[in-house]
Amino acid sequence: MSAVSEINEHSNMEDDVLTEQYLTFIMADEEYGVDILAVQEIRGWESATPVPNSPRYIKGVINLRGTIVPIMDLRQRFGLEIKEYGEETVVVVLKIFTSTGARTMGIIVDAISDVYDVPIGDAKNRGLGDNQNSNFIKGLVTVKKHMVILLELENLLTIDD
Amino acid sequence: MSIDLSQFHQVFFEESYEGLDAMEQGLLDMDMVSPDAEVINTIFRAAHSMKGGAGTFGFTQVAEFTHVLETLLDQIRSGQRAMSQDIQNLLLKSVDCIRQLLQDLQAGNDPDLTESTTLKGQFEEILSGQSPVPATADKSDAPVDDKKEEGGGGWLVRFIPEVTLLQTGNEPARMFRQLADLCDNEMQVSLDTSRLPVFTSLNPEECYLIWEIRIEKTINKEDIEEVFEWVTDDAEIIITPLDAGSAQAPVAETKVTAEQPKIEDVQAKPAGAANPVSTEKAAVKQPAKQQESSSIRVSIDKVDSLINMVGELVITQSMLGQLGQNFDITRVQRLQEGLAQLEHNTRELQESVMKIRMMPISFVFSRFPRLVRDVSISLDKKIDLIMSGENTELDKTVMEKIGDPMVHLIRNSIDHGIEKPADRVAAGKPETGTVHLNAYHQSGNIVIEIKDDGAGLNTDRILQKATEKGLVAEGANLTQEQIFDLIFQPGFSTADVVSDLSGRGVGMDVVRRNIASLNGSIEVSSERGRGSRFVIRLPLTLAILDGQLVKVGEEIYIFPLVSIVESIQLDDRAINNVGGHSDVLQLRDEYVPIVQLDDVFNIEKEKRSIAESIIVVVETDGEKIGVVVDELMGQQQVVIKSLEENYKRVDGISGATILGDGTVALIVDISGLSKMSGTSAKILDGSHKAA
Incomplete structure (x- = not known):
């Protein structure tokens, strides 16, 4: 096994290997994963209230049971081409704990895919250059022969302009 | 235990x-x-x-x-x-x-x-x-007065509690621990179980045990008495010097010899074990303590009225629930009545919940008598502090933040305002100066006044100082209000001598900023030789705001109603263009800079002409600006939600709220908006000269 290791889905895990679960979603034909413990809920896309003078990838804020939650378009955050929102478009609401406290934010993705177990420390971050998006990526793993990009949420959800 | x-x-x-x-x-x-x-x-x-x-x-x-x-x-x-x-x-x-x-x-x-x-x-x-x-x-009324210093050989304490001792919340083990500390563990505790009833009639909440404690160390009798101070009404405590009571002691001891070792073990353990545990806990606790939770005391009346209201709400809810189960169109009338009732209930409930956070301002005022006393002594001035309206209620958060600015204002009044006794007499005023604190409610705001009968603000010196510091241009012609306003400028101080109280030039600008951050305002008025008066206006609560809903393009924004002066519809001729870039509106005898909300906020929409738009004239920090919007909508109370919590601070926006249909609307921060529009200040200076 080389830089990227093979992971089997759910079963066949060695008992003594600690794993983390990742929720994955599809965006521009690539599969991305986020730590499942950070996922608050998954909801359909509904229009958000735009916030003045915010970055283009912030689509606005929504009312999530009384809390004001910003919504980020992940395609635009990564500089991918813009896609019209449709039936399958979902918002993954994530909650992360940073030094300044908890922060809740929604990300718009094309479609939800699956949940995988990934052994801790298995994600490899080799060969990724220092481009504008490498900050957002925790590492790559291979699941069922294809690549999953694990996201570094704290960097992803920190907005500074 | x-x-x-x-x-x-x-x-x-x-x-x-x-x-x-x-x-x-x-x-x-x-x-x-x-x-x-x-x-x-x-x-x-x-x-x-x-x-x-x-x-x-x-x-x-x-x-x-x-x-x-x-x-x-x-x-x-x-x-x-x-x-x-x-x-x-x-x-x-x-x-x-x-x-x-x-x-x-x-x-x-x-x-x-x-x-x-x-x-x-x-x-x-x-x-x-x-x-x-x-x-x-x-x-001296203690019976064994003359033997007090005689505890040379130690003491024998017989502790006979009432059976109800435990029910009054007293804990013998704690007292023994304290005693053990007193005599460095040089004591023996023996137990007298003679009062124990048969097991079947034993009430576990009662204390049947009697203790006898032999302290083999020289300590003060008073210290022992103090340990039992809290239980003197619930127990009989006989303290005898060990040498004097040595005849009795063996008797008592023989009675319980069999028990003694066991009891000592038991007693030794809590005494020994409890200490490490508690210190350990303290150590663990420390990080958690940093984020202390604050709490408030709420009068039982407020809680009762809340409970009543929730009761009514439940009744209304069940009534509506019943109505909904077999609803037909003939009962629409009753449905409407029920909904009206529900609205009434929720509004009342909201008001009472708000009231829980309200506390009388005396919590802030109460620290001032001390302050005035200390400061006036250190400055050799004679000052009376008069307070009124202490029972005026305001939100706890607001109250916590208003304390420091008020301390500052009061210190200023004493330090700069009130003159030395000799000067006062020379000016024909009573030797003792007065500082008057007053608080009252006025149209949804709380107003706090700080008034003194001192020398008043010296406009000449303020102006001179401001010119020196480059805050105003040489020979500028300012109105009295504008001069007073200078004291709130950063880096302004007129005190000739920098005392430890004031005069460092930090302060009044911070005071104003703190008050502004509470959505409040501060004004000053003053008369030479007669004194000055600071008036602070604050919203009663930070959680709710009276808002005016406006529409720009497809978006709804909320303006705080307090900052709106008027809303007008005008034709294009009322707008003048200054330097080909900024627009000003001639409003009666003054010029007001115009801000296009869609420009400042980058809202995409079809341009309308001024004639089709509405201009909302708002005022902030004494400046007026006209904000161009498409449409005025209703006015309503909105609950302020934080935008920063999950996002970040946004210029020109003070928060967000949720409208009746569940969507989010943003609340406009008027002073931030005026800063963003940038041009306002410059034009205003010009307009003042013109006016």
Whole structure:
């Protein structure tokens, strides 16, 4: 096994290997994963209230049971081409704990895919250059022969302009 | 039985702070010549319960310090010692000292004992030295007075509690632990189980045990009495010197010989084990304590009315529920009635919930008598503080933040405002100056006035200073209000001598900023030689805002109703263009800069002409701007939600709210908007000269 290791889905895990679960979603034909413990809920896309003078990838804020939650378009955050929102478009609401406290934010993705177990420390971050998006990526793993990009949420959800 | 005492610490601290406030209040009110017995009693009681509490929770530093305080107070109470200015000063200093100790303990730090040790020395000097009656003879009514110092061989304490002892919340183990500390564990506890009933009639909540404690160390009898101080009504406590009682002791001991070793074991364990546990807990606790949870005391009336309202809400809800189960169109009338009822209920509920956060402003005011006293003594001025409207209620958050700005304003009044007694007499004014604090409600705001009868603001000197500092242009012609406004500019200070109280040039701008951050405003008016008056206006609560909904393109924004001066619809001719870039509106006799909300906020929409739009004239920091919007919608109370919590601060936006349909609308921050539009200030200067 080389830089990227093979992971089997759910079963066949060695008992003594600690794993983390990742929720994955599809965006521009690539599969991305986020730590499942950070996922608050998954909801359909509904229009958000735009916030003045915010970055283009912030689509606005929504009312999530009384809390004001910003919504980020992940395609635009990564500089991918813009896609019209449709039936399958979902918002993954994530909650992360940073030094300044908890922060809740929604990300718009094309479609939800699956949940995988990934052994801790298995994600490899080799060969990724220092481009504008490498900050957002925790590492790559291979699941069922294809690549999953694990996201570094704290960097992803920190907005500074 | 081990109860985690730390869960009560918060309550202890709060009660102690209240006690300290009461002591301070009492000391300040006290008439030196013939002190009111009730006031002294209040002070004594506060000190006493603080000592008890501190002892219970193991804050020995506080307990020991309050003990000497209490001894002195006790002498004053019983008339053995006269109150004097020195004692008052010392007691006030001790109040500060205890407060500091408590704050350190609360923060989980080791308290700094230098201050308390010094003060304690002073107390002991008073108590021992000049005391007309020796301090130890204080308790001369104690029966074994002459044997008091004779505990040379130790003491035998027979502790016979009433069976109800445990029900009154007293814990014998705690007292024994305290005793063990007193005599460095050189004691033996034996148990007398003669009172134990047969098992079937045993009530586990009652205390049938009798203890006999042999203390084999020379300690004061008073110290032993103090341990049992809280249970004197619930128990019979016989303390006999060990040598005198040696005849009895063996008898008592033989009676329980069989039990003794076992009991000692039991007793030794809690005494030994409890200490490490509690220190360990303290260590673990420390990080958690940093984020202290604040709490408020709510009067039972408010809670009762809340419960009543929730009851009504439940009734309305079940009524509507029933109606919905077999609903047909003929019962629409009843549905509407029910909904109206529901609306009424929720509004009342909201009001009462808000009231829970409301506290009388006396919580802030109460610290000022002390402040005025200290500051006026240090400045050699004579000042009366008059307070009115102390029962005016306002939101707790607002109250916490208004304290510091007020301290600053009051210090300023005393330092810069009120003249020295000689100067006052020369100016034909009474020797003693007055500072008047007043609070009242006015149209959904709370107004706080700070008024003094001092020299008033010296406009010439303010102007001169401002010119020196480059805040205004040489020879500028300013109105009186504009000159007064200069004192709120950053870096402005007129005090000739920089005292430790004021004059460093930080302050008034911070005061204004703090008040502005609470959505409030501050105004000053003044008359030379007659005094000045600061008026602070604050919203009653930070959580709710009266808003005007406006529409720009497809978006709804909310303007705080308080900042709206008027809304007008005009034709294009009313707008003048300055320098080809900024527009101004001629509004009666002044020019008001125009801000296009869609430009500032980058909202994509079809451009409309001014004639089709509406101009909302808003005022902030004394400046007016006209904001161009598409449409005015309704006015409503909105609940303010934080945008920063999950996102970040947005210029020109103070928060968000949720509208009736569940969507989010943003609340416009008027002063931020005026800064963003940028041009406003420059144009306004020009307009002032024109006007």
